[in-house]
Amino acid sequence: MLLFDGHGRGDVDQxxxxxxxxxxxxYWVPRALAFERRIAAAVADPGVLDVSTSWWQHLPGELRAVWESGEREAFDQYLREGLKGDPDGAATWAWRAKPYGIDSPFDLLTEIGRYTLAPVVDQSTTPPLITDPEGESFWPGQSEQLHEALTGPKELVRFTEAEGADLHCEPLGRAVLEQRVFDWIDARLGTGG
Structure with missing residues (x-):
C-alpha cells in the first residue's frame, strides 16, 4: 500500500x-491504522479480522486436518483433484490465488493464514468506520468482531436487505453506502459540507 504524503502539493491537506x-x-485498512499515523479518517467495507476464513469456509473439514498435519504434497494433491471435478470452483480458486503468485495450495493457505489483525489490532490510533452488510458472504460476522477487538473509538454501521444495501460490498446499494460513508468522513474531517 502506498500512501501519498502530499509534500509539494498545495491541494493536499495532510x-x-x-x-x-x-x-x-x-483487512488492509485496519492494518494500516496500526502503523500509519497520518490517516485522519478510515473506512473498512467490510471489516476483516482474518482473511483466511473466506478461503477455509469453502473447503471440507478433512482437508483442513491434512493442512494442519503439515502434509503439503497430500494437501496439494487432494485439493487439485477436487478442483478437477469443479470447473467453477477451479476458476474461482485461480482468480483468488493469482494476486499471491503462489502455486502450491498448501503454501498459499499458509501465507494467507498470516493475514490476521490479532497481533496489531490494539495499535490503531485512528477511529475507523466499519461497515457490516447483512448477508456478508466472504467474512460473515467479522465486521462486528473487528469492531469489538478495536480498543479505541470506532463506529460500526449496518446495511440491510430492506434498504437494498446488503451483501458483500453492498453491490445494489452503493448510493446508500456512499451517502453514509461520505457523511461520516465529512463529520470526521470537519469539512463542513
Whole structure:
C-alpha cells in the first residue's frame, strides 16, 4: 500500500487524509491504522479480522486436518483433484490465488493464514468506520468482531436487505453506502459540507 504524503502539493491537506477500502482491503485498512499515523479518517467495507476464513469456509473439514498435519504434497494433491471435478470452483480458486503468485495450495493457505489483525489490532490510533452488510458472504460476522477487538473509538454501521444495501460490498446499494460513508468522513474531517 502506498500512501501519498502530499509534500509539494498545495491541494493536499495532510491533516485530512482519508483511507477507504472495500472487500479484502477491509483487512488492509485496519492494518494500516496500526502503523500509519497520518490517516485522519478510515473506512473498512467490510471489516476483516482474518482473511483466511473466506478461503477455509469453502473447503471440507478433512482437508483442513491434512493442512494442519503439515502434509503439503497430500494437501496439494487432494485439493487439485477436487478442483478437477469443479470447473467453477477451479476458476474461482485461480482468480483468488493469482494476486499471491503462489502455486502450491498448501503454501498459499499458509501465507494467507498470516493475514490476521490479532497481533496489531490494539495499535490503531485512528477511529475507523466499519461497515457490516447483512448477508456478508466472504467474512460473515467479522465486521462486528473487528469492531469489538478495536480498543479505541470506532463506529460500526449496518446495511440491510430492506434498504437494498446488503451483501458483500453492498453491490445494489452503493448510493446508500456512499451517502453514509461520505457523511461520516465529512463529520470526521470537519469539512463542513
Amino acid at each position: 491533516e485530512r487524509i482519508a483511507l477507504v477500502g472495500i472487500s479484502q482491503v477491509g
